[in-house]
Amino acid sequence: MWKTILRRILIMIPEIIILSIIVFLLAKAMPGDPFTGSINPRAGVAQIHHLMEVNGLYDPWYQQYWNWVVHLFHGNLGESYQYNEPVTRIIGQRAVNTLWLSLFTVVLTYLIALPMGIYAGRHEGKLPDTVIRFYTYVTYCIPFFVILVLGIWIFGYVLGWFPTTGSVSPTANGTFATIGSRFYHMLLPGILGALFGTVNIVQYLRSEVVDAKSSDYVRTARAKGVPINDIYRHHIFRNSLLPIAAFAGYSITGLLNGAIFTESVFSYPGMGLLFVNSISYRDYTVITALVLLFGILNIFGTLLSDIILSIVDPRIRIE
Amino acid sequence: MSLIEINNLKVHYPIRSGFFNRVTDSVKAVDGISFNIEKGQTYGLVGESGSGKSTTGKSVVGLEKVTSGSILYNGVDITSEKNRKKLNYNRDVQMIFQDSLSSLNPRKRIEDIIAEPLRNFEHLSKNEEKMRVLRLLDIVGLSVDALYQYPHQFSGGQRQRIGIARAVATNPKLIVADEPVSALDLSVQAQVLNFMKKIQREFGITYLFISHDLGVVRHMCNNIAIMNKGRLVEVGSRDDIYNHPLHIYTKRLLAAIPQIDVDHREEHREKRLQIEKIYQEQSSKYYDQNGLAYPLVKVSSMHSVALPPQEAKKYSEKEVEV
Structure with a gap:
């Protein structure tokens, strides 16, 4: 077990190195520069060139990459061109927001999707199954940002139940009020994300339950005289959870992608919104840092999936 | 009284088709069979694949929804789930399956697999339960290490023995063995079969042995029933079936046994x-216009054959004379 995990972690090192090179080169390959938009009209081309040179943007790529890596190991991701602040601080503030929103969404998604998947699988072909499948297909077909805009319009503006921007109300005072206000701001994007992100889990789980239902070991369990509810609890559910478990690690990164939509529509100050802004301002240091972070999270997500899999399925463990 | 009495058992599967998914026809997997199972005996149920023998076995264990007919266990009809629950029926009737790998949950340890029937029906302490599982493992000749291993870590023969240990865990009276050795090679087959005979002697278990392997059935069973197209065509003792077969299908089946001579x-x-020539000529005589076997007719006290009406008359008259 530990050997399996250690081996997986060792493989991650070259993965991360290759990832960092690709990320760095892609960021550099973007057209434009970080200064054109931010200097006043009287400054000439020479001044931009000067800024580029001072910041080392004319050096060969491997030298720039090397500088970047050396700084990286000192915990220094450079300064944002846009905010004139250390990148670590900018990302740090927003990462917390995104983390809470993602966590809230993912917990809510599983809470909704797991019972639906099992119920649909258990009553395959009956009315509840048809209804659940119809629901998941509908949610799958509508683009997510359309849902977000609709949701914000109906529940935010027309009904006025939820706040439409930001992550916390500026008037909230005291710890509890702040936490309450943060939670209140997360509710609408979280619920929408959960209600419209169930399709994968429900469909996978449903088909797994349908498969497991007719499998030989379930027949054995019935022959043993296990009550039907216990069969679902101990035999079918655990075996059907395998692909869902494999999914859990990846769903972290999937949520970050979703965060780009959610946070842009809700003006929610998290990493997704930061990412979109940084791209439009060519804020190289922030972009590379964020893409690297997303990439590393992705790699850790797969690691997490592998670990969960080896816990759930004894056959996967490497001796 | 017989341990199990099967009366006119029918299991039909509906075929749905058309736009509204209506039932348009049905597959008659088992179409009206009757026989009795006496305590302590071994019964063989033989037939080609698709003849409904597995469905019969599953119905006896209660895994199959019965269309009509009854299965009486000590006089109680166990085709209804309520009665099965009341009797703790599956404590007394267990099943062994053909595919030993897929019929064991791959994500459960052997300890849990064997202990599960105990957990259903008996409330034992952790320690007692462990002792029982260890004793069962000992009976089937597996070491203590097996407790914490998973099904995929065993050979086919070992897995089948685990299946048997699981089946005998609750001290059942009847075990339905659905082709228990068909997936094993010959040396392991002998090992598992002798082992089944051994536990039968020790615990007085009754077997319903489902197989298409006539050699195995001859080795195991005192009483044999031959099935064809969901109906019984011949029922009798081992001697009746192997030495005096009367139905054309039985004769043909016996002729198909390979000889090493x-x-x-x-x-x-x-x-x-x-x-084969006789079969081609006479098969229409032995089956009715739908291609199904006729009802069974008693030819001696043990031996019944599905004979066509005109021949059946002969036997019933003879019986009257005697």
Whole structure:
């Protein structure tokens, strides 16, 4: 077990190195520069060139990459061109927001999707199954940002139940009020994300339950005289959870992608919104840092999936 | 009284088709069979694949929804789930399956697999339960290490023995063995079969042995029933079936057993061809206009055959004379 995990972690090192090179080169390959938009009209081309040179943007790529890596190991991701602040601080503030929103969404998604998947699988072909499948297909077909805009319009503006921007109300005072206000701001994007992100889990789980239902070991369990509810609890559910478990690690990164939509529509100050802004301002240091972070999270997500899999399925463990 | 009495058992599967998914027809997997199972005996249920023998076995265990007919266990009809629950029926009737790997949950340890029937029906302490599981493992000749291993870590024969240990865990009275050795090679087959005989002697278990392997059935069973197209065609003792088969289907089935006697190879071949010829000529006589077997007729106290009406009359008259 530990050997399996250690081996997986060792493989991650070259993965991360290759990832960092690709990320760095892609960021550099973007057209434009970080200064054109931010200097006043009287400054000439020479001044931009000067800024580029001072910041080392004319050096060969491997030298720039090397500088970047050396700084990286000192915990220094450079300064944002846009905010004139250390990148670590900018990302740090927003990462917390995104983390809470993602966590809230993912917990809510599983809470909704797991019972639906099992119920649909258990009553395959009956009315509840048809209804659940119809629901998941509908949610799958509508683009997510359309849902977000609709949701914000109906529940935010027309009904006025939820706040439409930001992550916390500026008037909230005291710890509890702040936490309450943060939670209140997360509710609408979280619920929408959960209600419209169930399709994968429900469909996978449903088909797994349908498969497991007719499998030989379930027949054995019935022959043993296990009550039907216990069969679902101990035999079918655990075996059907395998692909869902494999999914859990990846769903972290999937949520970050979703965060780009959610946070842009809700003006929610998290990493997704930061990412979109940084791209439009060519804020190289922030972009590379964020893409690297997303990439590393992705790699850790797969690691997490592998670990969960080896816990759930004894056959996967490497001796 | 018989341990199990099966009366006119029918299991039909509906075929749905059309736009509204209506039931348009049905597959008659088992179409009206009756027989009794006496305590302590071994019964063989033989037939080609698709003849409904597995469905019969599953119905006896209660895994199959019965269309009509009844299965009486000590006089109580167990085709209804309520009665099965009341009786703790599956404590007394267990099943062994053909595919030992897929019929064991791959994500459960052997300890849990064997202990699960105990957990259903008996409330034992952790320690007692462990002792029982260890004793069962000992009976089937597996070491203590097996407790914490998973099904995929065993060989086919070992896995089948785990399946048997699981089946005998609750001290059942009847075990339905659905082709228990068909997936094993011959040396392991003998090992598992002898082992089943051993536990039968020790615990007085009744077997319903489902197989298409006539050699195995001859080795195991005192009473044999031959099935064809969801109906019984011949029921009798081992001697009746193997030495005095009356139904054309039984004869044909017996002729299909390969002989290892090489010297008389040609004779065997001729005999087989002859029976096949008779079958081609007479098969219409032995089956009704729908291609199904006729009802069983008693030819002696133990031996019943599905004979066509005109021949059946002969036997019933004879019986009257006697």
